[in-house]
Amino acid sequence: MIGTQELIMIFAVVVLLFGATKLPELARSMGSSVGEFKKAQKESELNLKEFEKSITEPIAPKSKVQETAQKLGIDIRGKTDDQLLDLIQKSAEKPKEVSEP
Numbered sequence: 001m002i003g004t005q006e007l008i009m010i011f012a013v014v015v016l017l018f019g020a021t022k023l024p025e026l027a028r029s030m031g032s033s034v035g036e037f038k039k040a041q042k043e044s045e046l047n048l049k050e051f052e053k054s055i056t057e058p059i060a061p062k063s064k065v066q067e068t069a070q071k072l073g074i075d076i077r078g079k080t081d082d083q084l085l086d087l088i089q090k091s092a093e094k095p096k097e098v099s100e101p
Helices: 004-018 023-056 064-071 081-093
Strands: none
Touching: 004 023, 064 081
């Protein structure tokens, strides 16, 4: 582990290399770099967890009713097949818009 004397020596070398006027700018850029790195790390961990979750959870097969409703542009989330059948029937009863040439 780095002791007090080593830290003082490193700080002295940095001051000699960059000068006292550049130290605040250097510290800001290092801080923003560390912040961006942590943000990217959290994002990649989240993506990895989502990927692992998608692998472990079985994908439920869709019924024909769900497939048909999805093709018609009906949102199928949280709806039973009976509700979807009603929405499909309502969709089929709507008059089609005819565009004139």
